[in-house]
Amino acid sequence: MKRRTYLLILLLLVALVPVAQAQESTFGLSQQDFVLFNTANAASATLSAVQFDFSFSFSVGGLPDVNVSADLTGSGALDTQSPAGALQLVLNGSVNAPQPTPIEGELRLVDNLLYISGFSALGNTSSGWQATDAAELLGGTQSAFMGGFNETSNLPVEADELTSQMMAALATLDPSEFITISRLADEAVNGVNTAHFSANVSLSDLASSSAFSDLLRVLANTQTETGVSEAQIQSGVAMVQMMLTNSTISYDSYFGADDNLLRRAALNADLTLDGAMLGGAGNVTLSLHFDVTLSEHNQPQQITAPEGAQVISSLAAQETSLIPTTLPTNTPASVTTTSKDSLSANVPTVVAFSGSPVDLRYSGSTGEVISVTARSLAGDSLDVTVEVLDASGTRLAYNDDHGSARTDLTPRDALIRDLNLFSAGDVTIRVSTFVGSGAGDIEVLVESGSAAAPTPEPGGTASTTGGSETIDGVVVDGSSFTHQMIVQAGETLTITVAATDNALDPRVALISPSGALVAQNDDHGTGDSSLDRFDSRISDQVVSEAGTYTIEITGFGGVGGSFVLTIERAGGGSAAATPVPVPTQTGSDQVAVETIANSISPNGGYVHEFTAQAGDMYVITVSAGDADFDPRVAVYFSAGNLLFANDDHGTSDRVIQPLDARITNLIIPQTGSYEIEVTGYSDSAGEFELTLERVATGAPLGAGEDEIFTGSVGANGTYTQTFEAQAGTYLTITARSLGGDFDPQLVLLSPNGVLVADNDDHGSAASDLSFLDSRIFNYPVTQAGTYTIEVRGYRGGAGSFAVTVTTLR
Secondary structure, eight states: OOHHHHHHHHHHHHHHOOOOOOOSOOTTOOHHHHHHHHHHHHHHTTOOEEEEEEEEEEEEESSTTOOEEEEEEEEEEEEOOSSSOEEEEEEEEEEESSSEEEEEEEEEEETTEEEEEEOGGGTOOSSSOEEEEHHHHHHHHHHHHHHHHHHHHTOSSOHHHHHHHHHHHHTTOOGGGTEEEEEEEEEEETTEEEEEEEEEEOHHHHHHSHHHHHHHHHHHHTTOSSOOOHHHHHHHHHHHHHHTTTOEEEEEEEEETTTOOEEEEEEEEEEEEEGGGGTSSSEEEEEEEEEEEEESTTOOOOOOOOTTOEEOSOGGGSSSOSSOSSOOOSSOOOOOOEEEEEOOTTOOEEEEESSSOEEEEEEEOTTEEEEEEEEESSGGGOOEEEEEEOTTSOEEEEEESOOSOOTTSOTTOEEEEEEEEOSOEEEEEEEEETTSOOOEEEEEEEEEEEEOOOOOOOOSOBOSSSEEEEEEEEEOTTOEEEEEEEEOTTEEEEEEEEEOSSSOOEEEEEEOTTSOEEEEEESOOSOOTTSOTTOEEEEEEEOOSOEEEEEEEEEGGGOOEEEEEEEEEEEOSSOOOOOEEOOSSOSSSSOSEEEEEEEEOTTOEEEEEEEEOTTOEEEEEEEESSTTOOEEEEEEETTTEEEEEESSOOSOOSSSOTTOEEEEEEEOOSSEEEEEEEEESTTOOEEEEEEEEEEEESOOOSOOEEEEEEEEEOTTOEEEEEEEEOTTOEEEEEEEEOSTTOOEEEEEEOTTSOEEEEEESOOBOOTTSOTTOEEEEEEEOOSOEEEEEEEEEGGGOOEEEEEEEEEEO
């Protein structure tokens, strides 16, 4: 089971699981206050009639181009003294999903008839009052929901059995393990003195309880006939605990001092979830606040049926339904599209997007490998998506936000890379936007590569160079899968492990003939849309020593499963050269260190051109000559394409000022001419000194291999993580906050314990980082051994974070 599945289960639990009875605990209250709290709750449970006023707000943040929020106020009355009970609710406010929509109307429940007036935004398009049988409406909705749930989920257990299993697991839930209650200062509510109690829920403690594991086990086992292992359950529990460190839920209740009746209640939930575990990027925040004030306790309420109401068989049967009768499936929805002409390979086509998806045809050949780019020509106003469908309408690939290192695309452009067309015929390239709205031109390009290499039958040891090999395999829980092959010196290997079930999160390692670790990866981190986020890939690994190498595959957290292993081989001969440091003086035409003094005026800029070779590595520094000048520096390649930028270097180097700019260890990706642009932050201006220093040649190119650690620090705390590094490699280390306003500071220590690099606030234009995240770029390793990462909070701050070590070989 993948990590995102556990997250969805958790959200269901938080929303739906009722609180069981406590087991001999006062939840942190004194015995006297605990007796008062219980007495007041018992008294309030006997309320038969009440009036209420409430406010409700909800918002979701961190999702690109998704504006989901609600702000509502309302009032009403409840009277349970009649046999059928009666309810009145008046509601006003607005909902953004994604456009602002006003909400205004009234509901009444009288004698088992539900009356509705207004709420046109929710689907009630007729004027005046309408009425329907409440039991019919609710019963039909429940049947449709449970029927759709069973139909679309293919559950091996029936809904009633699932409910029974969940209730059995809940019976062991002890709220005192994760809820603490405090009595706060008394407050007046509508002129009545009240005792104020505040209950706080620790979601991480809830996740660590045995009952939570039982609930997770029940829900997880509904997704497969064979069930899930204990290792999977515990892996999910650990992940949930880590995700919810910075999430809070509190419930405040105010009870009358004289009658012990509930006068006010307030629920506040603020959840911070790791967007990466949801298949996206950045943190996702959910905020919910509900506050209700009660009055007229146990006083009869005058709730009557409105006159002239139109009785219909069911509100759900209207053309625009209030309640869906079926649940969505994973099949792509039918959409209204605009058809265009056919696309030709390697020829860009511009389409005009006006709010409806645009379909284009492409004729592919058997085994053809294509990449599809959809680039907005309307700037950031369009968040472009692209998908490829076969002749039957089945989705072959989809992408929103390419996530690659391509500088010719904005972060919100779309890219599908290396899609193999296994059969000849027309495919549909569908171009749209994330929110399905907007207008502007989009450039679409299909790039066609050579036909895919034939896939040999799975087998033993490989002994030839070039080509590819595909192997189906299984990792047993707590064990590993190994495959050996003979490799020639200088060969380049790309090793991909793609899970073929919903259990395995694969990790892959390449081991040399002597048993040394050559490379490893967990979660490929590329823009390859054919892979799941948690699949693994070692990319473009050059082998320096001939012999028999071993590929070892394990499961994250010891959880096994099935996979497909693909080994792509190219080249042969001599191995790649070791990076060569550049001395401060050189006899070549291109000097290693160049210093330029100049100045800029407000809103002005300075440009310096230079020529560089692929694999050259530079440190570019801009030091201000005036105290009020805050310089920024950027490097461009090929007609204005931004390669890298920095504002405020963020290191402990005291030779330059805190607001000076520095691009550290920039590796040139391609031989050619480059431009350095110096500007001022805001409209600052003044004199500066630009230093361009070539510190190495022959540095490796490519995306590198990632290793990810997660952790947290308390106030004034320090997190440490060790790892092995080989001489000749380059390290990029990132500390990314996982919630709240945590500002991480990052330090790298050598095997001798010497500080060799540090950063606080990366200052770059990296779209995958927030402003306060930290990153050490391309540190060249000259000494093999055990390195140490330290993470602290700025000014002793506390929080959770993820550390990524990217190794370039």
